[in-house]
Amino acid sequence: MKAPKFNYIRAESRQQALELLDQLGEDGRILAGGQSLMPTLNMRLSQPGTLIDINKVTDLSGITLEDGIVRIGAMTRHVEVANSPIIAENLPLIAEAMQHVAHHAVRNRGTIGGSIALADPAAEMPACVLALGATLVVESINGRREIAAEDYFKGLYETARAANELLVEILIPAEKSDNVSVFLELAQRHGDFAMAGLACVARVSNKTFEELRLVYFGSEDRPTLGAGAIAAVVGQTWSAECKEAAANALADDLDPMTNLQGSAAMKLHLQKVLTGRALDAAIERAEAV
Amino acid sequence: MNKETPLTLLDKPNSYVGRTLSRDAAKRAVAGRGRYTDDIMPARTLHAAFVRSPYGHAKILSIDVEAAKQQQGVALVMTGAELAEMCTGPWVGTLVCFDGMKSEPQHPMAIDRACWQGEPVVMVVATSRAEAEDAAELVTVEYEELPVVIDKETALDPGTPIIHPNLGDNLAFEKTIETGDVEKAVAEADIVIEDTFTFGRHTAVSLEPRALLAEYDPGTERLTIHTSSQCPHMIQAVFARTLGVPEHNVRIVAPDVGGSFGLKIHTFGDEIAATAAAIKLARPVKFIADRLESFATDIHARENRVKGRIAVTKEGIITSMDIDVRSGAGAYSQYPRTSVFEANQILNITGGPYAHENYRASTQVVYLNKVPTSQYRAVGHPIGNTVGESLVDQAAAACGIDPMEFRRRNVMRDDSYPRISAAGIEMRDLSHQQCLETLVDRMGYDALLEEQAEYRKKGIQRGIGIAAFIKGTAPGPAGYYGAGGAPISSQDSCTIKLEPSGGVICMVGVTDQGQGVDTVMGQIAAATLGIPMESVRVIEGDTDAVPYGGGTYASRATAIGGEATYQAAMMLRAEILEIAGVLLQAEPDTLDILDGHVVDKGDSASRISLAEIGRIGHFQVAELPNHIQHTLSATYRFRLKDALYIFTNGIQGAYVEVDTDTGFIKLLNHWVIEDCGRVINPQLADEQVRGGCVQGLGGALYEECVYDSAGQLQNATLADYLVPMAGEMPDIEVAHIQTHTGVSELGAKGVGESGTGAAPAVVMNAVNDAIRPFGGKVTAQPMSPETILKALGKV
The missing domain is CATH 3.90.1170.50 (Aldehyde oxidase/xanthine dehydrogenase, a/b hammerhead)
Structure with a gap:
C-alpha cells in the first residue's frame, strides 16, 4: 500500500494550477484535501503522472455572502463550512448535512470542492448543491464557465467538468426565510458512506407543499432529483395518502445500485422511508417557524 | 455462592491484588513513545x-x-x-x-x-x-x-471440485459427541424447537x-x-x-x-x-x-452454519439439545493450531450453562478457496452461545415463560460442582445462579420490562436480551496442542530474582498486547513479596530472557502465568525470610515482609530492608553461614493437571431499539456479569470484558469478509469491512462474581474473551425480542439492516 511514483507540483497561484492542468490533461490530478485521492493512490487504484497541489492557492477558499448568493471557494475545508455563521444562517441544509460528512479528521482536511469534483454517489455535498439549485464555477486557461448543478453530475464519478478545468467555486442561493430544509442519511456507522440519503428543500404553507425539491443520494450513481415524488406531493395537503403516493412515485424516479451495503430493493425501501420522514420533518419545521 | 478459600498474602489489607493500578506501558503509548516492531530500524x-x-x-x-x-x-x-x-x-x-x-x-x-x-x-x-x-x-x-469451492454447504456434494485431490474430498474433519439419548428426549418432549443459524466470516483487525x-x-x-x-x-x-x-x-x-x-x-x-x-x-x-494484506491473509474465523434443536417440558425444563455444525475453513488447515478448533469448541460449549443430560453435537469442517481460518478471540463461543441462547429464548417463548425465569429453572446449580456437562466436560467452581440474580438486579429487569411495554404503546420497538454463557479458558496439557503434537506449551513459567538494590525482576512467559498482562504479573509479585510496585520490573516477550512458556492466548495469561508468578514469588519470599531469620536470629515464620522491609509479624517496624538482604546476599555473602546456599531467585512452572480448561461463566443482558422501517439497530445498554475467579486488577478486567463485548457486537452487527462466487474478497478495506466504532457502542456495565478456581492457589480464571463469547447472542436475542410482535426473527449474523428488513417482510 505505497503509492506508485508520481510527480508533485505545488501550484503557487490559480493561474499556475490552470496552466498545469492544461498541459498535463488526464495525466494531471488535482490534490485538494486528499481524503479520497490519497487512499486510491496508496492502493494503486489510480496512477496519475503528476499531482497538482492547490493547497497553497489562497484565493480558492473562503465563504462570502453577496446579493443573496453564498459563494464558497472550492478549497474551503469541510470544517470551515461546518463552522461558518454564513452557512448556518443562509444554508441550513448544508449545516445539517455537515454532521454526516465523515469524521472530524476527514472534515479538517477534506474540501467541499474536492467532494463535488469527485462526485462520489454517496457523498453529501453533491446532493446538497443539487437540492439548493447551486451553480458550479469551473475555470481553465480559456476562462470561466458556470454549470448548473442539474447539468453537472453525469454519472458514477462523472461530471461536466473538462479535464483541463478546475472547480473554483460554488454559488448557492441563500435559502429563503420561509423555506425549510431537511437532511437525512442512513449509514450503519456514523460518518460512513450513506446507504440511502435525502436532501429536501421545501416551502410549506398550511401543511401544503408549495415548492419542493427532493434529491436522493447513496442509492443511485449520482445525486438524483425525485421528480415523480415531488409531483405527487406539490400542491397537496400533507397526509398519509400523500406520503404513500410519494413513496409509490419514487419507484420510477430511482434505479438503486446493489452493493455490499444492500440490495436495490432495500435501498428503494429506505429512500421511501426517508421521503416520508423528511416530509414529516419539513411540515414540523415549517410549523415551528 | 463464593467458595470459601483461606485468606492468603494476597488478601491482606492494601494488597496490590484486587486494586486498579494503571499500566506503565499506557503512559508510554499515550505519549507516542510506543516501540512496535515497525519502529525498530x-x-x-x-x-x-x-x-x-x-x-x-x-x-x-x-x-x-x-x-x-x-x-x-x-x-x-x-x-x-x-x-x-x-x-x-x-x-x-x-x-x-x-x-x-x-x-x-x-x-x-x-x-x-x-x-x-x-x-x-x-x-x-x-x-x-x-x-x-x-x-x-x-x-x-x-x-x-x-474452479473454486466457495460454498461450505455444497463443498462435500458429488460434482463439487476437490481442492486438494490427494485428500479425496474437501472434508477436513468430522466429529460427533453424544451423551444420553437425544431421540428419546425429543420424542418425549412437550415442545421441540428447531432452527438454523448462519455466521459470517470475520477477521481480527488488530490496530x-x-x-x-x-x-x-x-x-x-x-x-x-x-x-x-x-x-x-x-x-x-x-x-x-x-x-x-x-x-x-x-x-x-x-x-x-x-x-x-x-x-x-x-x-x-x-x-x-x-x-x-x-x-x-x-x-x-x-x-x-498493510491493511489490504491483513484482510486478505490474516486468519479468518466464524464462518459456520448450525442447525440446532432443543426439547423441553411444558414446565420449561430443558431435556435435550442437539446441533449440527457445518464449518467453512480456508484452503489449508492453519499450521500449527489447525482450522478445526472453532467447530470443536462449538460442540464443547453449546447449551453449556444448562443441566440437561441429553446432548448430541456433530460437525463437518470443509475446505474452501478462501483465507485459512483459525483461532480468533473466544473461538467458537459466539456461535455456540448464539445458537444455544436463541434456542433457549424460543423455547421459553413457546412455554410462555419469561426468558429470565426459564434460565433460572435450567442453569446448573451453584452447589452442584464439580460435575460433568452434557458435552462431557468437567465443570467446577461456577456461579450461574448468582450471576443471573445479579443481572436481574443490575438491569432492573422488572422495571425494564415495564419500560419496554410503555415504549411499545408509543410505537417504539425495544428489545431485552439475555444470554448465559460458559467460557473455556486456560487450556491444559491433556487436551489439545501439547497432546496433539504441536510445539506449543500449555504450561507457563516465572523466574523471579531479588537484585542487590532490593528491586525485583520478574520474568514471565506470558505476554502483553496492551491489555496489561505485565502490570497484573507485577501486582501479583509485589503483593506476594510485600514490596512496593515500583520495586518490581516485569520482563516479557523475549525468549532470551524469560523462562519457557506458551504466551498469551485462550484467556490463559492470568490464570496460568499468574499462578506461576505467585508461586515463584512465594519461593523467593521464603528464601528472603530464611536469610532474614539468620541475620536477625529469628524464626522465619515469625517474620513478614511489608513495603520492602522484613518486619516482625503483626508489626510494621523495619528490622531489615530487602535492599540490605540484596546487598548481603549478593556482595557480603560471607556474612551468611555456609549452609545457606541461596540463589535469591526462583522459578515456578504451572499447568493444569487433568482439566481440559478452567471454565468460567457469566450472563449478559442487552437493551436495544429496532427501527422497524429501516432495519437499524440502536444499542442502548449492555450488562455483563461474569465470574473470572479472583480479580487482580478490576479496571483491567472490566476493560477486557468491554473490549471483548465490542468485538462480539462487531461480528453480530457489522463485520463480514464477503467473497464473491469466484473467490474474490469483496471488502478488504476499512471503508467496506465495518468494525464497531465508539459512537455506535452502548455503555457496558460490568460486574464480577469471584468464585476462585480450585485448581490454583491464586484462584484466577481467564477473563479476556468472556465479553466476546456472548455479546452476539445477547444482542440477537434482544433484537428478536424487539421484533417478535411483528412475527420477525433473525438467525443470521451480521444482522445488517437488510437482514432485519427481510425478517420483517419489508423487502
Whole structure:
C-alpha cells in the first residue's frame, strides 16, 4: 500500500494550477484535501503522472455572502463550512448535512470542492448543491464557465467538468426565510458512506407543499432529483395518502445500485422511508417557524 | 455462592491484588513513545513485499521475475520453489488429537498452485517497501484459473471440485459427541424447537498489523526476530524448525504489540519468507502487512452454519439439545493450531450453562478457496452461545415463560460442582445462579420490562436480551496442542530474582498486547513479596530472557502465568525470610515482609530492608553461614493437571431499539456479569470484558469478509469491512462474581474473551425480542439492516 511514483507540483497561484492542468490533461490530478485521492493512490487504484497541489492557492477558499448568493471557494475545508455563521444562517441544509460528512479528521482536511469534483454517489455535498439549485464555477486557461448543478453530475464519478478545468467555486442561493430544509442519511456507522440519503428543500404553507425539491443520494450513481415524488406531493395537503403516493412515485424516479451495503430493493425501501420522514420533518419545521 | 478459600498474602489489607493500578506501558503509548516492531530500524534494513494470487484457485504456469530483479533497490526476488529449498518441508496443519483430520501439505509460498486469493506467490525484497511494491508489479505470473469451492454447504456434494485431490474430498474433519439419548428426549418432549443459524466470516483487525523484522548473524549463526506476537516461544519453535536453524540459536522478541485477539498466535508463510530472505542476504529484512494484506491473509474465523434443536417440558425444563455444525475453513488447515478448533469448541460449549443430560453435537469442517481460518478471540463461543441462547429464548417463548425465569429453572446449580456437562466436560467452581440474580438486579429487569411495554404503546420497538454463557479458558496439557503434537506449551513459567538494590525482576512467559498482562504479573509479585510496585520490573516477550512458556492466548495469561508468578514469588519470599531469620536470629515464620522491609509479624517496624538482604546476599555473602546456599531467585512452572480448561461463566443482558422501517439497530445498554475467579486488577478486567463485548457486537452487527462466487474478497478495506466504532457502542456495565478456581492457589480464571463469547447472542436475542410482535426473527449474523428488513417482510 505505497503509492506508485508520481510527480508533485505545488501550484503557487490559480493561474499556475490552470496552466498545469492544461498541459498535463488526464495525466494531471488535482490534490485538494486528499481524503479520497490519497487512499486510491496508496492502493494503486489510480496512477496519475503528476499531482497538482492547490493547497497553497489562497484565493480558492473562503465563504462570502453577496446579493443573496453564498459563494464558497472550492478549497474551503469541510470544517470551515461546518463552522461558518454564513452557512448556518443562509444554508441550513448544508449545516445539517455537515454532521454526516465523515469524521472530524476527514472534515479538517477534506474540501467541499474536492467532494463535488469527485462526485462520489454517496457523498453529501453533491446532493446538497443539487437540492439548493447551486451553480458550479469551473475555470481553465480559456476562462470561466458556470454549470448548473442539474447539468453537472453525469454519472458514477462523472461530471461536466473538462479535464483541463478546475472547480473554483460554488454559488448557492441563500435559502429563503420561509423555506425549510431537511437532511437525512442512513449509514450503519456514523460518518460512513450513506446507504440511502435525502436532501429536501421545501416551502410549506398550511401543511401544503408549495415548492419542493427532493434529491436522493447513496442509492443511485449520482445525486438524483425525485421528480415523480415531488409531483405527487406539490400542491397537496400533507397526509398519509400523500406520503404513500410519494413513496409509490419514487419507484420510477430511482434505479438503486446493489452493493455490499444492500440490495436495490432495500435501498428503494429506505429512500421511501426517508421521503416520508423528511416530509414529516419539513411540515414540523415549517410549523415551528 | 463464593467458595470459601483461606485468606492468603494476597488478601491482606492494601494488597496490590484486587486494586486498579494503571499500566506503565499506557503512559508510554499515550505519549507516542510506543516501540512496535515497525519502529525498530536497524541499519541496512530491507523491506519485503509480495506478489499474491489474484485468483481464488489457479495453476501457476510460469513466473518471470527478470524485470523485477533489474529494478532499482531490489536485493532479492524469491519464488515459492526457491523458498521451499530453504525450508525443511511443508507444513501440515493437523493435530493427532483430532482423530481422522486431514490437510494438504502447505508451502510458505505457493509453488504450482494458488488456493486462495492473497496467497503469496513471489517475494520481492528492496531497500524500501515502495520500491519492493514497484518491482512486484513487474513480476509476471501466468495462471490457469481452476474452479473454486466457495460454498461450505455444497463443498462435500458429488460434482463439487476437490481442492486438494490427494485428500479425496474437501472434508477436513468430522466429529460427533453424544451423551444420553437425544431421540428419546425429543420424542418425549412437550415442545421441540428447531432452527438454523448462519455466521459470517470475520477477521481480527488488530490496530497494529502483522509485523516482523528478521536479522541473521552469519558469524554466530544466530537468528533474531522481532515480531508482533502473542507466543514468542511457539514462533521460535516453528520458525527454527521450518528454516532448519537450531531453536536455541533463535531469539524471538515481541516488543509493544498493538492488539492481537488470537491473530498473533499464528504463523504465516510470508513471515517465513521474509525471515528466509534475512538469512540468505545476511541483512535485516522487515515485513509489515498493510491493511489490504491483513484482510486478505490474516486468519479468518466464524464462518459456520448450525442447525440446532432443543426439547423441553411444558414446565420449561430443558431435556435435550442437539446441533449440527457445518464449518467453512480456508484452503489449508492453519499450521500449527489447525482450522478445526472453532467447530470443536462449538460442540464443547453449546447449551453449556444448562443441566440437561441429553446432548448430541456433530460437525463437518470443509475446505474452501478462501483465507485459512483459525483461532480468533473466544473461538467458537459466539456461535455456540448464539445458537444455544436463541434456542433457549424460543423455547421459553413457546412455554410462555419469561426468558429470565426459564434460565433460572435450567442453569446448573451453584452447589452442584464439580460435575460433568452434557458435552462431557468437567465443570467446577461456577456461579450461574448468582450471576443471573445479579443481572436481574443490575438491569432492573422488572422495571425494564415495564419500560419496554410503555415504549411499545408509543410505537417504539425495544428489545431485552439475555444470554448465559460458559467460557473455556486456560487450556491444559491433556487436551489439545501439547497432546496433539504441536510445539506449543500449555504450561507457563516465572523466574523471579531479588537484585542487590532490593528491586525485583520478574520474568514471565506470558505476554502483553496492551491489555496489561505485565502490570497484573507485577501486582501479583509485589503483593506476594510485600514490596512496593515500583520495586518490581516485569520482563516479557523475549525468549532470551524469560523462562519457557506458551504466551498469551485462550484467556490463559492470568490464570496460568499468574499462578506461576505467585508461586515463584512465594519461593523467593521464603528464601528472603530464611536469610532474614539468620541475620536477625529469628524464626522465619515469625517474620513478614511489608513495603520492602522484613518486619516482625503483626508489626510494621523495619528490622531489615530487602535492599540490605540484596546487598548481603549478593556482595557480603560471607556474612551468611555456609549452609545457606541461596540463589535469591526462583522459578515456578504451572499447568493444569487433568482439566481440559478452567471454565468460567457469566450472563449478559442487552437493551436495544429496532427501527422497524429501516432495519437499524440502536444499542442502548449492555450488562455483563461474569465470574473470572479472583480479580487482580478490576479496571483491567472490566476493560477486557468491554473490549471483548465490542468485538462480539462487531461480528453480530457489522463485520463480514464477503467473497464473491469466484473467490474474490469483496471488502478488504476499512471503508467496506465495518468494525464497531465508539459512537455506535452502548455503555457496558460490568460486574464480577469471584468464585476462585480450585485448581490454583491464586484462584484466577481467564477473563479476556468472556465479553466476546456472548455479546452476539445477547444482542440477537434482544433484537428478536424487539421484533417478535411483528412475527420477525433473525438467525443470521451480521444482522445488517437488510437482514432485519427481510425478517420483517419489508423487502
